[in-house]
Amino acid sequence: MSIKSPSTASPVWSVLLAISLALIVSVAIGAGAAADQKPDELEELLEEDVEEIIEEVRAISPVVAERRMEDLREHIERVEETAHAVQADPNSPAGQAAEGEQFCYACHGDGFEHFYNIGDDITTDQANETCLDCHSGGERMHWHGGAHEFQDMACIDCHNAHSDNERLLRAEDQLQLCSDCHQERRVDFHRPHHHPVREGQVECSDCHNPHGEVGSAQLREGEVNETCYQCHAEYRGPFLWEHQPVREDCTQCHDPHGSVHPGMLESRTAQVCQSCHVTLGHPGDVLGADPGDDIPQQGQFMVRGQGCMNCHSEVHGSNHPGGALFQR
Ligand code: HEC
Ligand code: HEC
Ligand code: HEC
Ligand code: HEC
Ligand code: HEC
Ligand code: HEC
Numbered sequence: 617m618s619i620k621s622p623s624t625a626s627p628v629w630s631v632l633l634a635i636s637l638a639l640i641v642s643v644a645i646g647a648g649a650a651a652d653q654k655p656d657e658l659e660e661l662l663e664e665d666v667e668e669i670i671e672e673v674r675a676i677s678p679v680v681a682e683r684r685m686e687d688l689r690e691h692i693e694r695v696e697e698t699a700h701a702v703q704a705d706p707n708s709p710a711g712q713a714a715e716g717e718q719f720c721y722a723c724h725g726d727g728f729e730h731f732y733n734i735g736d737d738i739t740t741d742q743a744n745e746t747c748l749d750c751h752s753g754g755e756r757m758h759w760h761g762g763a764h765e766f767q768d769m770a771c772i773d774c775h776n777a778h779s780d781n782e783r784l785l786r787a788e789d790q791l792q793l794c795s796d797c798h799q800e801r802r803v804d805f806h807r808p809h810h811h812p813v814r815e816g817q818v819e820c821s822d823c824h825n826p827h828g829e830v831g832s833a834q835l836r837e838g839e840v841n842e843t844c845y846q847c848h849a850e851y852r853g854p855f856l857w858e859h860q861p862v863r864e865d866c867t868q869c870h871d872p873h874g875s876v877h878p879g880m881l882e883s884r885t886a887q888v889c890q891s892c893h894v895t896l897g898h899p900g901d902v903l904g905a906d907p908g909d910d911i912p913q914q915g916q917f918m919v920r921g922q923g924c925m926n927c928h929s930e931v932h933g934s935n936h937p938g939g940a941l942f943q944r
């Protein structure tokens with residue numbers, strides 16, 4: 617048996633649980649506010665009560681017991697450290713709680729109707745609506761219809777209201793959180809050339825809005841290049857001589873997550889370029905040198921150093937009057 621809403625669970629246990637939790641909550645809240653004044657004996661008594669209640673909850677719901685119930689006290693203390701418990705904020709659950717009412721009710725329903733056991737005491741939509749009551753709009757403007765909502769995901773797949781992680785995330789960092797499901801990303805960001813996400817300088821959410829966004833891949837600015845210009849503004853141009861693929865989509869040459877090739881290129885420079893420039897009218901035999909030849913040939917520029925970039929160094933665009941071929 618697991619904890620259900622009062623309407624479906626055994627009424628005796630539900631009432632008992634509700635009362636117990638209400639009690640323990642008032643204890644925890646009281647303890648924070650007036651810890652200094654409280655006589656030691658009272659503290660001890662309350663401690664015993666908490667232990668008793670925890671035992672009761674364990675008996676009622678093995679499911680809950682298996683989860684974070686081993687330390688309900690800690691669980692409650694953690695939620696009290698969050699933005700949700702800030703009484704001074706009139707929009708927070710604590711700020712909105714009526715006199716003598718638990719702030720927990722804003723999320724759990726009056727008298728603890730549910731404990732977010734999705735599919736058991738609450739549906740995904742109901743769980744999300746509880747959060748969206750206060751958090752719709754803004755970053756979550758496109759939650760409905762976004763890729764994650766479409767997959768029937770819940771806010772609490774990524775957030776845990778009782779967490780002490782930043783942004784109440786379920787994991788300590790986004791790489792961990794997101795690559796639980798997007799496992800290829802874990803690989804990408806461990807490649808030798810990657811955006812410094814592991815290093816904590818860039819986050820998934822700098823480029824993606826995990827709550828949903830119009831346009832492809834939930835990108836922050838709705839499209840690839842605008843997303844990149846947030847940090848790489850120097851490539852925005854305009855340039856006197858524009859290179860078409862740079863204008864169109866940075867990911868035609870770069871893998872935005874990580875790559876084995878320097879500069880996070882999709883492949884080695886010459887190959888990246890030749891994916892579009894198949895036939896070239898180069899001077900001499902730039903492309904056709906014999907790799908086994910002892911005498912350095914121009915062709916070796918292709919495989920050495922910067923490859924095509926040895927000559928076409930301004931591949932993102934040039935402002936030089938003579939830069940039509942991006943050589944300066
Ligand atoms: C901002 C919303 C929010 C507030 C405020 C809140 N909770 Fe929760 N609580 C949750 C969510 C979400 C879960 C589900 C946690 C999970 O599965 O990660 C949860 C889970 C729980 C659980 C079940 C734990 C389990 O393992 O199943 C208990 C018990 C609980 N909360 C008690 C409280 C108490 C007591 C308070 C007030 C001191 C409180 N909560 C305040 C959102 C909240
Ligand atoms: C009664 C209104 C209310 C409810 C219900 C509520 N929140 Fe909040 N939440 C707030 C306020 C107010 C803040 C603090 C201001 C802000 O960051 O927007 C906040 C902050 C947050 C933050 C940012 C915390 C931080 O440290 O930066 C997250 C994440 C969050 N809430 C998630 C949730 C989730 C998930 C739920 C549902 C389980 C939920 N909230 C339910 C009002 C609410
Ligand atoms: C796919 C994972 C994921 C899901 C699902 C998710 N979030 Fe978040 N959320 C995040 C991440 C990551 C951040 C931190 C982003 C940042 O710092 O800019 C965040 C930040 C927040 C914040 C604080 C910053 C802000 O945007 O105001 C709130 C509030 C929040 N989420 C609420 C919600 C609510 C409500 C839902 C469900 C409707 C939800 N989240 C669903 C990953 C998620
Ligand atoms: C619980 C699993 C889960 C978690 C955690 C998760 N995602 Fe997803 N995500 C999915 C699923 C399922 C899809 C839809 C199928 C797909 O495109 O892979 C998706 C889709 C996406 C997409 C593609 C959207 C599109 O339009 O193609 C992006 C981008 C994304 N997630 C980013 C993130 C980020 C960033 C995080 C962490 C903040 C995250 N996801 C956390 C499951 C998850
Ligand atoms: C520097 C910006 C940037 C960062 C940081 C970033 N992404 Fe992306 N991501 C992109 C771009 C751009 C695309 C679209 C790629 C395309 O269209 O080829 C994308 C595509 C995706 C997709 C959908 C396409 C696919 O390959 O499945 C997922 C899922 C995704 N990213 C997850 C993540 C996760 C998870 C993180 C963090 C661990 C992350 N991204 C960090 C820029 C970024
Ligand atoms: C949130 C800021 C941010 C965003 C957005 C961003 N980048 Fe970066 N980018 C960085 C940082 C930081 C570095 C590392 C710089 C360093 O190490 O000197 C970097 C490095 C790079 C590098 C060089 C990698 C190397 O190994 O030399 C490339 C290429 C790159 N970014 C392309 C992109 C593309 C393409 C996009 C858009 C999909 C993008 N960036 C979006 C911050 C960002």
Ligand code: HEC
Nearest residue numbers: 841844848851861862865866868869870878879885925931
């Ligand atoms: C036509 C292919 C191509 C396109 C499209 C392209 N780049 Fe690059 N980019 C390169 C090459 C080649 C390098 C050099 C890699 C190296 O250092 O070996 C490079 C290097 C970079 C670097 C690292 C520069 C440094 O000094 O280390 C950044 C940052 C970068 N590109 C960002 C972008 C952004 C942002 C876009 C989209 C606006 C973009 N690139 C589009 C080919 C391209």
Ligand code: HEC
Nearest residue numbers: 860861868869888889891892893924925928931940941942
């Ligand atoms: C996604 C396709 C694509 C990739 C990849 C690409 N280019 Fe281009 N490039 C173009 C297009 C399209 C033009 C414009 C051609 C035109 O105007 O006739 C162009 C123009 C040029 C020009 C000017 C030539 C002219 O006729 O205007 C040079 C030089 C050039 N690219 C070099 C490179 C180099 C070096 C790389 C690799 C770093 C590269 N390109 C990668 C598509 C690409």
Ligand code: HEC
Nearest residue numbers: 886889890893895896897898899914917918923924926927
């Ligand atoms: C040794 C220097 C050098 C290297 C290396 C080099 N180029 Fe060039 N490239 C030139 C010169 C010089 C021209 C001008 C030719 C002319 O004016 O007839 C040129 C012209 C071009 C043009 C415009 C003419 C045409 O054929 O469309 C493109 C595109 C081009 N290069 C692409 C590339 C690519 C792709 C690579 C790498 C695979 C590359 N180049 C490597 C020197 C070089």
